[in-house]
Amino acid sequence: MSHQNPQQGQTAAEQTPLDKLTRRQLQELEQKKMTPFQKFLEAVIMVLPLVCGLVSVLEYILIPDNSTNRHPQTYLVFLILLICAYFLCLVYAGIRMAQKQKTFYEKLRYRAPLCSALFLLLAYYDYLTLKTGILTQPFVPCLNFVINAFWQDRMMILDCTLHTLKLLFLGYFAGVSLGLVTGITCGYSPRCRYWIDPIIKFLGPIPTSTWIPIMMVVATSLFGGAVFIIALGSWFAVTVASMTGISNVDKDYLEAARTLGANSRQLVFRVAIPHAMPNIFSGLTQAMSSSCTAIMIAEMLGVKSGLGWYMNWSKSWASYDSMFAALFVICIIFTVVTKSLEAVKRRVLRWQIGVKA
Amino acid sequence: MEKTVLKLDNVSKSFAKIETDDVTHALSSVTTTMESGEFISMVGPSGCGKSTILRLVAGLIQPTTGSITLNGKPIEGPGPDRGMMFQKATLFPWLTVYDNIAFSLKMQGKLKGNEDRVEEMIKTIGLQDFREDYPGQLSGGMAQRVALVRSLINEPPVLLLDEPLGALDAFTRMNMQDEILRIWQKKQQLAIMVTHDVDEAIYMGTRVLVMDSHPGRIVSDLKIEQPYPRDRSSQEFVEYRNEILKQLHFAGTKEK
Numbered sequence: 045m046s047h048q049n050p051q052q053g054q055t056a057a058e059q060t061p062l063d064k065l066t067r068r069q070l071q072e073l074e075q076k077k078m079t080p081f082q083k084f085l086e087a088v089i090m091v092l093p094l095v096c097g098l099v100s101v102l103e104y105i106l107i108p109d110n111s112t113n114r115h116p117q118t119y120l121v122f123l124i125l126l127i128c129a130y131f132l133c134l135v136y137a138g139i140r141m142a143q144k145q146k147t148f149y150e151k152l153r154y155r156a157p158l159c160s161a162l163f164l165l166l167a168y169y170d171y172l173t174l175k176t177g178i179l180t181q182p183f184v185p186c187l188n189f190v191i192n193a194f195w196q197d198r199m200m201i202l203d204c205t206l207h208t209l210k211l212l213f214l215g216y217f218a219g220v221s222l223g224l225v226t227g228i229t230c231g232y233s234p235r236c237r238y239w240i241d242p243i244i245k246f247l248g249p250i251p252t253s254t255w256i257p258i259m260m261v262v263a264t265s266l267f268g269g270a271v272f273i274i275a276l277g278s279w280f281a282v283t284v285a286s287m288t289g290i291s292n293v294d295k296d297y298l299e300a301a302r303t304l305g306a307n308s309r310q311l312v313f314r315v316a317i318p319h320a321m322p323n324i325f326s327g328l329t330q331a332m333s334s335s336c337t338a339i340m341i342a343e344m345l346g347v348k349s350g351l352g353w354y355m356n357w358s359k360s361w362a363s364y365d366s367m368f369a370a371l372f373v374i375c376i377i378f379t380v381v382t383k384s385l386e387a388v389k390r391r392v393l394r395w396q397i398g399v400k401a
Numbered sequence: 402m403e404k405t406v407l408k409l410d411n412v413s414k415s416f417a418k419i420e421t422d423d424v425t426h427a428l429s430s431v432t433t434t435m436e437s438g439e440f441i442s443m444v445g446p447s448g449c450g451k452s453t454i455l456r457l458v459a460g461l462i463q464p465t466t467g468s469i470t471l472n473g474k475p476i477e478g479p480g481p482d483r484g485m486m487f488q489k490a491t492l493f494p495w496l497t498v499y500d501n502i503a504f505s506l507k508m509q510g511k512l513k514g515n516e517d518r519v520e521e522m523i524k525t526i527g528l529q530d531f532r533e534d535y536p537g538q539l540s541g542g543m544a545q546r547v548a549l550v551r552s553l554i555n556e557p558p559v560l561l562l563d564e565p566l567g568a569l570d571a572f573t574r575m576n577m578q579d580e581i582l583r584i585w586q587k588k589q590q591l592a593i594m595v596t597h598d599v600d601e602a603i604y605m606g607t608r609v610l611v612m613d614s615h616p617g618r619i620v621s622d623l624k625i626e627q628p629y630p631r632d633r634s635s636q637e638f639v640e641y642r643n644e645i646l647k648q649l650h651f652a653g654t655k656e657k
C-alpha cells in the first residue's frame with residue numbers, strides 16, 4: 045500500500061494515514077489526477093486576466109481617439125493598478141500554494157475568468173465610447189472622463205456621500221428600532237396586534253415615494269422629512285417580518301423552555317426572539333433595500349444634498365461624467381452597506397448553516 | 402433525596418375540537434399514585450391520553466376536573482422540579498450543546514458557580530467533542546442525549562419522558578434505553594415514560610400502566626418484578642409481553 049511507504053512525488057494527502065486525514069486532504073485524495081493538458085489549461089486561466097489587462101491597455105494606447113481626451117493618463121493608471129492588484133493576488137496565491145494552503149488559490153481561480161471578462165469589458169466599453177463614438181460622447185462618457193470627473197470633484201462627492209450615509213443611517217436605524225419594538229410586541233401580544241394591525245394594513249400598501257410630495261408640504265425641514273420617509277419604509281418591513289417570525293414560533297420550543305423553568309419574559313427574549321432571528325434579518329435586508337430606494341428618490345426630488353441630488357445637479361449642468369461618477373459611488377456604498385449587513389447576518393445566524401463558530 | 406409522591410385524583414381532561422362544537426374526552430377519571438424510585442411506563446393506542454397525563458403533570462395544561470398533587474401541593478404550572486423530554490429533541494437550534502444544557506440553570510440565574518454541573522452532564526453522555534456545536538450538526542441520537550441531560554440538569558425529582566426514543570433507529574434506541582436506566586438508577590427519581598413500544602415499556606419500567614382510548618383511561622397497572630438489566634428473551638419477559646398485548650387486544654394476532 046502506498047500509505048505505508050511514502051514515495052517521492054507524493055502529495056501531503058497521500059502520505060497521511062487514512063485515519064488522520066483532514067477534510068481538505070480527503071478532497072485532494074479523492075479528486076481525479078489532472079492530466080498535463082488540464083494543468084496547462086488551469087495555468088492559462090490563471091494568467092488570462094493579465095493578458096486581458098494588457099489587451100485593454102493596448103486598446104487604449106494604440107487605437108486613435110475619436111474625441112478629445114483630456115488627462116489621458118488617468119485611465120491608464122487605473123488599468124495598471126487593476127492589473128497590479130491581480131498580479132499581487134496571483135503571487136500571494138503562489139506563495140500560499142508553496143505552503144500547502146490552497147484556499148486562496150481556489151478563490152482566485154474561481155474569480156479569474158470574471159477578472160478576464162472585466163478587462164475585456166473595459167476595453168470594449170472604451171472602444172465603443174472614446175475610440176469610435178458609437179455611444180455618443182459626452183452623454184455616455186468613457187471611463188477616463190468619469191474618473192477624471194470624480195477626481196476633480198472628489199471633495200464635493202465625498203461631502204455628498206457623507207450626507208447620503210447620514211440620512212440613510214438615521215432613517216434606517218430609527219425605523220428598524222421602532223419596527224423591532226412594534227413587531228416583537230405585536231407578535232407576542234394579540235392585544236397589541238389588535239390595535240397595530242389596522243395601521244399596518246392601512247400604511248403598508250402605500251409605496252414610500254408617495255410620501256415625498258406630502259413631506260415637502262408638511263415637514264418643517266426636508267432633512268427631517270426624508271428621515272421620516274426612510275424610517276417609515278424600514279419600520280414597515282421590520283415590523284411585518286418580526287411579527288411573523290415571533291407569532292410563528294414553534295410551540296414545542298416554548299413548551300420545552302417552560303418545563304425548563306423559563307418565565308414569560310425569558311420566553312420572549314430567550315426563545316421567541318432568537319427563533320425569529322432569520323425572519324427579523326430578512327426584514328432588516330428588505331428595510332435596507334427600501335431605504336436605499338427611498339433615499340435616492342428623496343434626494344432627487346427634494347433634499348438639497350447627497351448623491352442623488354448631486355446626480356440631478358450634474359445633469360442640469362450637462363456634466364454627464366460627474367453624473368456617472370456619482371452613479372459608481374452609489375453602487376459602491378450600497379454594495380458595502382448591503383455586504384456588511386450580510387456579514388452581520390451570517391455571524392448572528394451561524395447556527396443556521398451549521399458551521400462551527 | 403426526599404421521597405416524592407405524585408397523586409392523580411379522579412383526573413379528567415377534555416379538549417374542545419377545532420371548528421366543531423364537539424369535545425374530545427382525552428382522559429376520564431384517572432386515579433393513581435406514583436413515588437420516587439419508580440419507573441412508570443405508559444403504553445396504549447394513540448388517543449388514550451398517555452401524553453395528556455404527562456403534559457398535565459408537567460403543568461403545561463390544566464385538568465378539566467380532579468386534582469394532581471406533587472407532595473401534597475397542587476401543580477399549577479411548569480417548574481424545574483419536573484424535567485420533561487419530548488419525542489422531538491426540541492434543542493434550541495441557536496444555542497450550542499453547552500448552552501442548551503445550561504439553559505435551565507441560566508433561566509433561574511443559577512449558572513454561575515454551577516458550570517461544572519453542565520460539564521459533568523456533557524461527560525455523562527460522552528459529547529465532550531461537541532460542546533460548542535449547534536444542534537443542527539448532531540445526529541438524532543446525540544440530540545436526544547443532549548435533550549435528556551438538559552432536562553436533568555436541575556436534578557428534578559420527577560422525570561417525564563414523552564416517547565423520548567420514538568424517533569430513533571433500533572440500535573440507538575436500545576443504547577439510549579440503557580443510558581436512561583443508568584441515570585435513573587443512580588438518582589432514583591420518579592420517572593414516567595410514554596411509549597408505543599410494549600417491549601420498551603417492560604424492559605424499562607418497574608410498573609406498566611396499560612391504557613385504552615375513548616375515553617382515555619388506565620385499564621391495568623402491572624408491576625414488573627424483574628431485576629435490571631432485563632433479558633428481552635427470558636420466559637417472564639415474554640409472559641409480561643403476552644399479558645400486556647392481551648390487555649391491548651393484540652393477543653393471538655400479529656403485533657401492529
